[in-house]
Amino acid sequence: MKLKHLEYQLSSVQPFRNPKILLEQYVTPPHIAACMLHHIQSEHEDISSKIVADLGCGAGCLTIGTATLAASMVYGFEIDVDALSIFQDNIQEFELSNIEAIQCDVKKIPRRFEKMFDTVIMNPPFGTKHNAGIDLEFLKIGVNLASNAVYSLHKSSTRNYVKNMGKIWEKK
Amino acid sequence: MKLLTHNMLTSKCLKGVSVGYPLGINATEVTTSVVDFDPEFISRLIPKLEWHALKQASDIIGEKGYLPEALIADYENNEEFLKKVHHALLEIEVVSGNLVCPETGRSFPINNGIPNMLLNEDEV
Ligand SMILES: C[S@@+](CC[C@H](N)C(=O)[O-])C[C@H]1O[C@@H](n2cnc3c(N)ncnc32)[C@H](O)[C@@H]1O
Numbered sequence: 001m002k003l004k005h006l007e008y009q010l011s012s013v014q015p016f017r018n019p020k021i022l023l024e025q026y027v028t029p030p031h032i033a034a035c036m037l038h039h040i041q042s043e044h045e046d047i048s049s050k051i052v053a054d055l056g057c058g059a060g061c062l063t064i065g066t067a068t069l070a071a072s073m074v075y076g077f078e079i080d081v082d083a084l085s086i087f088q089d090n091i092q093e094f095e096l097s098n099i100e101a102i103q104c105d106v107k108k109i110p111r112r113f114e115k116m117f118d119t120v121i122m123n124p125p126f127g128t129k130h131n132a133g134i135d136l137e138f139l140k141i142g143v144n145l146a147s148n149a150v151y152s153l154h155k156s157s158t159r160n161y162v163k164n165m166g167k168i169w170e171k172k
Numbered sequence: 173m174k175l176l177t178h179n180m181l182t183s184k185c186l187k188g189v190s191v192g193y194p195l196g197i198n199a200t201e202v203t204t205s206v207v208d209f210d211p212e213f214i215s216r217l218i219p220k221l222e223w224h225a226l227k228q229a230s231d232i233i234g235e236k237g238y239l240p241e242a243l244i245a246d247y248e249n250n251e252e253f254l255k256k257v258h259h260a261l262l263e264i265e266v267v268s269g270n271l272v273c274p275e276t277g278r279s280f281p282i283n284n285g286i287p288n289m290l291l292n293e294d295e296v
Binding site for chain 2 (some may be wrong): 051102113
Protein backbone atom coordinates (compact mmCIF):
# COMPACT_ATOMS: atom_id res chain seq x y z
CA MET A 1 0.00 0.00 0.00
CA LYS A 2 1.22 3.50 -0.83
CA LEU A 3 2.15 5.78 2.06
CA LYS A 4 -0.29 8.48 0.90
CA HIS A 5 -3.12 6.00 0.77
CA LEU A 6 -2.38 4.68 4.26
CA GLU A 7 -2.24 8.22 5.64
CA TYR A 8 -5.54 9.03 3.97
CA GLN A 9 -7.16 5.97 5.53
CA LEU A 10 -5.79 6.72 8.99
CA SER A 11 -7.08 10.28 8.82
CA SER A 12 -10.60 8.90 9.21
CA VAL A 13 -9.80 7.13 12.52
CA GLN A 14 -11.78 8.96 15.24
CA PRO A 15 -9.57 10.35 18.04
CA PHE A 16 -10.18 10.25 21.83
CA ARG A 17 -13.44 12.05 22.70
CA ASN A 18 -12.37 13.48 26.09
CA PRO A 19 -8.65 12.75 26.34
CA LYS A 20 -7.51 11.94 29.88
CA ILE A 21 -4.40 13.93 30.62
CA LEU A 22 -3.25 11.63 33.42
CA LEU A 23 -3.24 8.66 31.03
CA GLU A 24 -1.45 10.80 28.43
CA GLN A 25 -4.07 10.21 25.80
CA TYR A 26 -2.68 11.99 22.76
CA VAL A 27 -3.27 10.39 19.40
CA THR A 28 -0.47 9.66 17.01
CA PRO A 29 -1.13 12.05 14.10
CA PRO A 30 -2.10 10.12 10.92
CA HIS A 31 0.97 11.34 9.06
CA ILE A 32 3.38 10.06 11.72
CA ALA A 33 1.47 6.80 12.19
CA ALA A 34 1.45 6.17 8.44
CA CYS A 35 5.17 6.96 8.06
CA MET A 36 6.10 4.71 10.99
CA LEU A 37 4.02 1.74 9.85
CA HIS A 38 4.91 2.12 6.19
CA HIS A 39 8.59 2.14 7.12
CA ILE A 40 8.20 -0.95 9.35
CA GLN A 41 6.61 -2.87 6.51
CA SER A 42 8.54 -1.63 3.48
CA GLU A 43 12.00 -1.60 5.09
CA HIS A 44 11.73 -4.48 7.55
CA GLU A 45 8.67 -6.54 6.51
CA ASP A 46 7.62 -6.75 10.14
CA ILE A 47 3.84 -6.32 9.69
CA SER A 48 2.40 -8.29 6.81
CA SER A 49 1.63 -11.92 7.87
CA LYS A 50 2.94 -11.18 11.38
CA ILE A 51 1.28 -11.20 14.77
CA VAL A 52 1.64 -7.74 16.26
CA ALA A 53 0.89 -6.08 19.63
CA ASP A 54 0.09 -2.39 20.14
CA LEU A 55 0.73 -1.33 23.76
CA GLY A 56 -1.62 1.44 24.90
CA CYS A 57 -3.67 1.27 21.72
CA GLY A 58 -6.01 4.16 22.63
CA ALA A 59 -8.46 4.97 19.85
CA GLY A 60 -6.60 2.54 17.61
CA CYS A 61 -4.76 4.52 14.95
CA LEU A 62 -1.62 2.31 15.04
CA THR A 63 -3.63 -0.90 15.47
CA ILE A 64 -5.84 -0.14 12.48
CA GLY A 65 -2.91 0.90 10.33
CA THR A 66 -1.15 -2.36 11.20
CA ALA A 67 -4.24 -4.43 10.43
CA THR A 68 -4.67 -2.57 7.13
CA LEU A 69 -1.11 -3.53 6.16
CA ALA A 70 -2.21 -7.18 6.35
CA ALA A 71 -0.91 -8.30 9.71
CA SER A 72 -2.19 -11.81 10.47
CA MET A 73 -3.46 -10.58 13.82
CA VAL A 74 -3.07 -7.39 15.85
CA TYR A 75 -3.60 -7.18 19.62
CA GLY A 76 -4.42 -3.82 21.19
CA PHE A 77 -3.81 -3.53 24.95
CA GLU A 78 -5.43 -0.54 26.66
CA ILE A 79 -6.33 0.36 30.24
CA ASP A 80 -9.13 2.85 29.53
CA VAL A 81 -12.67 1.75 28.75
CA ASP A 82 -13.66 5.05 27.08
CA ALA A 83 -10.72 4.84 24.67
CA LEU A 84 -11.67 1.24 23.91
CA SER A 85 -15.22 2.17 23.09
CA ILE A 86 -13.99 4.57 20.37
CA PHE A 87 -11.49 1.90 19.33
CA GLN A 88 -14.39 -0.55 18.79
CA ASP A 89 -16.35 2.01 16.75
CA ASN A 90 -13.28 2.64 14.59
CA ILE A 91 -12.75 -1.06 13.94
CA GLN A 92 -16.33 -1.51 12.92
CA GLU A 93 -16.02 1.37 10.45
CA PHE A 94 -12.96 -0.27 8.89
CA GLU A 95 -14.54 -3.74 8.86
CA LEU A 96 -11.36 -5.48 9.99
CA SER A 97 -11.51 -8.95 11.53
CA ASN A 98 -7.80 -9.36 12.32
CA ILE A 99 -7.92 -7.21 15.46
CA GLU A 100 -8.36 -8.14 19.13
CA ALA A 101 -8.45 -5.83 22.12
CA ILE A 102 -7.79 -6.56 25.78
CA GLN A 103 -8.57 -4.11 28.55
CA CYS A 104 -5.70 -4.35 31.00
CA ASP A 105 -2.75 -2.57 32.51
CA VAL A 106 0.19 -3.10 30.14
CA LYS A 107 2.31 -3.73 33.24
CA LYS A 108 0.15 -6.76 34.05
CA ILE A 109 -0.02 -8.54 30.70
CA PRO A 110 0.03 -12.31 31.46
CA ARG A 111 3.37 -14.02 30.99
CA ARG A 112 1.87 -16.46 28.51
CA PHE A 113 2.03 -13.59 25.99
CA GLU A 114 5.84 -13.43 26.23
CA LYS A 115 7.45 -13.95 22.80
CA MET A 116 3.98 -14.56 21.38
CA PHE A 117 4.27 -11.53 19.08
CA ASP A 118 6.59 -11.14 16.11
CA THR A 119 6.47 -7.37 16.37
CA VAL A 120 5.47 -4.90 19.08
CA ILE A 121 4.59 -1.29 18.24
CA MET A 122 3.65 1.54 20.58
CA ASN A 123 3.27 5.21 21.21
CA PRO A 124 3.64 4.90 24.98
CA PRO A 125 2.75 7.43 27.67
CA PHE A 126 5.83 9.65 27.86
CA GLY A 127 6.04 9.66 31.62
CA THR A 128 5.62 13.41 32.02
CA LYS A 129 2.54 13.22 34.30
CA HIS A 130 3.83 12.04 37.69
CA ASN A 131 4.70 8.68 36.17
CA ALA A 132 8.33 9.20 35.21
CA GLY A 133 9.88 6.14 33.59
CA ILE A 134 6.65 4.60 32.28
CA ASP A 135 7.81 5.02 28.65
CA LEU A 136 10.87 2.89 29.31
CA GLU A 137 8.81 0.43 31.31
CA PHE A 138 6.52 -0.02 28.29
CA LEU A 139 9.56 -0.49 26.08
CA LYS A 140 10.97 -3.17 28.36
CA ILE A 141 7.64 -5.01 28.36
CA GLY A 142 7.58 -4.74 24.57
CA VAL A 143 10.98 -6.41 24.42
CA ASN A 144 9.64 -9.31 26.51
CA LEU A 145 6.53 -9.72 24.37
CA ALA A 146 8.28 -9.58 20.99
CA SER A 147 10.24 -12.39 19.43
CA ASN A 148 11.56 -10.21 16.63
CA ALA A 149 11.23 -6.41 16.79
CA VAL A 150 9.93 -3.50 18.87
CA TYR A 151 9.07 -0.10 17.39
CA SER A 152 8.29 2.74 19.75
CA LEU A 153 7.74 6.49 19.45
CA HIS A 154 9.60 8.60 22.00
CA LYS A 155 10.20 12.23 22.72
CA SER A 156 13.44 13.17 21.00
CA SER A 157 14.88 14.26 24.38
CA THR A 158 14.83 10.65 25.60
CA ARG A 159 16.25 9.26 22.38
CA ASN A 160 19.83 8.83 23.56
CA TYR A 161 18.64 7.23 26.74
CA VAL A 162 16.53 4.72 24.81
CA LYS A 163 19.47 3.99 22.55
CA ASN A 164 21.58 3.17 25.57
CA MET A 165 18.91 0.99 27.09
CA GLY A 166 18.56 -0.77 23.75
CA LYS A 167 22.23 -1.61 23.84
CA ILE A 168 21.95 -3.03 27.33
CA TRP A 169 19.16 -5.36 26.27
CA GLU A 170 20.94 -6.47 23.17
CA LYS A 171 23.79 -7.67 25.34
CA LYS A 172 21.53 -9.94 27.38
CA MET B 173 -12.86 -12.17 22.17
CA LYS B 174 -11.40 -14.90 20.03
CA LEU B 175 -10.47 -18.29 21.49
CA LEU B 176 -6.81 -17.51 20.69
CA THR B 177 -7.07 -14.73 23.27
CA HIS B 178 -8.73 -17.03 25.79
CA ASN B 179 -5.84 -19.45 25.29
CA MET B 180 -3.34 -16.78 26.38
CA LEU B 181 -5.15 -15.07 29.27
CA THR B 182 -4.56 -16.03 32.90
CA SER B 183 -5.62 -14.72 36.31
CA LYS B 184 -2.18 -15.30 37.81
CA CYS B 185 -1.90 -11.61 38.72
CA LEU B 186 -4.55 -12.06 41.43
CA LYS B 187 -3.25 -12.27 44.98
CA GLY B 188 -2.94 -15.91 46.12
CA VAL B 189 -3.49 -17.45 42.67
CA SER B 190 -0.78 -19.92 41.65
CA VAL B 191 -1.67 -20.89 38.06
CA GLY B 192 -4.93 -19.14 37.13
CA TYR B 193 -5.29 -21.13 33.92
CA PRO B 194 -7.31 -21.93 31.92
CA LEU B 195 -10.01 -19.40 32.66
CA GLY B 196 -13.58 -20.66 32.59
CA ILE B 197 -15.85 -19.11 29.93
CA ASN B 198 -19.50 -18.18 30.30
CA ALA B 199 -20.77 -16.76 27.05
CA THR B 200 -24.05 -14.91 26.71
CA GLU B 201 -23.48 -13.87 23.08
CA VAL B 202 -21.29 -15.63 20.52
CA THR B 203 -20.81 -14.77 16.86
CA THR B 204 -18.61 -15.96 14.02
CA SER B 205 -16.64 -13.83 11.60
CA VAL B 206 -14.67 -14.57 8.46
CA VAL B 207 -10.89 -14.26 8.75
CA ASP B 208 -8.47 -14.94 5.87
CA PHE B 209 -6.96 -18.42 6.20
CA ASP B 210 -3.16 -18.51 6.29
CA PRO B 211 -1.94 -22.08 6.89
CA GLU B 212 1.60 -20.92 7.65
CA PHE B 213 0.42 -18.53 10.34
CA ILE B 214 -1.73 -21.21 12.00
CA SER B 215 1.20 -23.68 11.92
CA ARG B 216 3.33 -21.05 13.58
CA LEU B 217 0.73 -20.42 16.31
CA ILE B 218 0.08 -24.04 17.23
CA PRO B 219 3.28 -24.59 19.28
CA LYS B 220 2.32 -21.55 21.41
CA LEU B 221 -1.09 -22.96 22.32
CA GLU B 222 -2.28 -25.06 25.22
CA TRP B 223 -4.17 -27.60 23.16
CA HIS B 224 -6.34 -28.87 25.97
CA ALA B 225 -7.57 -25.37 26.84
CA LEU B 226 -8.44 -24.68 23.20
CA LYS B 227 -10.23 -28.00 22.81
CA GLN B 228 -12.25 -27.35 25.98
CA ALA B 229 -13.17 -23.80 24.96
CA SER B 230 -14.14 -24.93 21.47
CA ASP B 231 -16.37 -27.67 22.95
CA ILE B 232 -18.16 -25.13 25.15
CA ILE B 233 -18.39 -22.11 22.85
CA GLY B 234 -18.32 -23.77 19.45
CA GLU B 235 -19.38 -27.24 18.49
CA LYS B 236 -18.67 -30.18 20.81
CA GLY B 237 -16.10 -32.58 19.34
CA TYR B 238 -15.10 -30.16 16.55
CA LEU B 239 -11.45 -30.40 17.58
CA PRO B 240 -9.74 -33.73 18.43
CA GLU B 241 -8.71 -34.61 22.01
CA ALA B 242 -5.02 -34.27 21.16
CA LEU B 243 -2.98 -32.27 18.69
CA ILE B 244 -2.29 -34.43 15.64
CA ALA B 245 1.21 -35.20 14.40
CA ASP B 246 2.40 -33.62 11.18
CA TYR B 247 -0.22 -30.85 11.36
CA GLU B 248 1.80 -28.52 9.11
CA ASN B 249 0.87 -30.66 6.13
CA ASN B 250 -2.77 -31.23 7.02
CA GLU B 251 -4.72 -28.36 5.51
CA GLU B 252 -8.07 -29.66 6.65
CA PHE B 253 -6.89 -29.78 10.26
CA LEU B 254 -5.28 -26.33 10.04
CA LYS B 255 -8.56 -24.91 8.70
CA LYS B 256 -10.39 -26.26 11.72
CA VAL B 257 -7.86 -24.79 14.11
CA HIS B 258 -8.08 -21.50 12.18
CA HIS B 259 -11.84 -21.45 12.59
CA ALA B 260 -11.75 -22.31 16.31
CA LEU B 261 -8.97 -19.85 17.12
CA LEU B 262 -9.86 -16.84 15.03
CA GLU B 263 -13.42 -16.98 13.73
CA ILE B 264 -15.46 -17.80 16.83
CA GLU B 265 -15.97 -14.64 18.89
CA VAL B 266 -17.41 -14.23 22.36
CA VAL B 267 -19.21 -10.88 22.27
CA SER B 268 -20.37 -10.86 25.87
CA GLY B 269 -20.04 -13.02 28.94
CA ASN B 270 -17.40 -13.65 31.60
CA LEU B 271 -14.05 -15.28 32.09
CA VAL B 272 -13.72 -16.99 35.45
CA CYS B 273 -10.58 -17.55 37.55
CA PRO B 274 -10.38 -21.32 38.19
CA GLU B 275 -8.96 -20.82 41.69
CA THR B 276 -10.87 -17.88 43.19
CA GLY B 277 -14.01 -17.68 41.04
CA ARG B 278 -13.26 -13.98 40.32
CA SER B 279 -15.05 -13.11 37.15
CA PHE B 280 -13.76 -10.87 34.37
CA PRO B 281 -16.50 -9.37 32.20
CA ILE B 282 -16.41 -9.49 28.40
CA ASN B 283 -18.31 -6.58 26.88
CA ASN B 284 -18.47 -5.64 23.22
CA GLY B 285 -15.99 -8.45 22.52
CA ILE B 286 -13.36 -7.03 24.89
CA PRO B 287 -12.34 -8.90 28.05
CA ASN B 288 -11.72 -6.61 31.01
CA MET B 289 -8.74 -7.99 32.95
CA LEU B 290 -8.25 -4.93 35.19
CA LEU B 291 -7.79 -5.66 38.89
CA ASN B 292 -8.58 -3.56 41.93
CA GLU B 293 -5.61 -2.48 44.01
CA ASP B 294 -6.58 -4.79 46.90
CA GLU B 295 -6.57 -7.82 44.58
CA VAL B 296 -2.89 -7.77 43.62
C1 LIG C 1 0.15 8.50 23.89
S1 LIG C 1 -1.36 7.57 23.91
C2 LIG C 1 -1.26 6.66 22.37
C3 LIG C 1 -2.61 6.21 21.85
C4 LIG C 1 -2.63 5.43 20.53
N1 LIG C 1 -1.78 4.27 20.58
C5 LIG C 1 -2.21 6.28 19.37
O1 LIG C 1 -1.12 6.02 18.87
O2 LIG C 1 -2.95 7.17 18.95
C6 LIG C 1 -1.02 6.37 25.22
C7 LIG C 1 -2.15 5.40 25.51
O3 LIG C 1 -1.74 4.49 26.56
C8 LIG C 1 -2.81 4.28 27.46
N2 LIG C 1 -2.22 3.88 28.75
C9 LIG C 1 -1.62 4.68 29.68
N3 LIG C 1 -1.16 3.94 30.71
C10 LIG C 1 -1.49 2.65 30.44
C11 LIG C 1 -1.28 1.39 31.12
N4 LIG C 1 -0.64 1.34 32.29
N5 LIG C 1 -1.75 0.26 30.54
C12 LIG C 1 -2.40 0.30 29.35
N6 LIG C 1 -2.62 1.45 28.66
C13 LIG C 1 -2.16 2.61 29.20
C14 LIG C 1 -3.57 5.59 27.48
O4 LIG C 1 -4.91 5.44 27.91
C15 LIG C 1 -3.44 6.03 26.02
O5 LIG C 1 -4.52 5.54 25.26
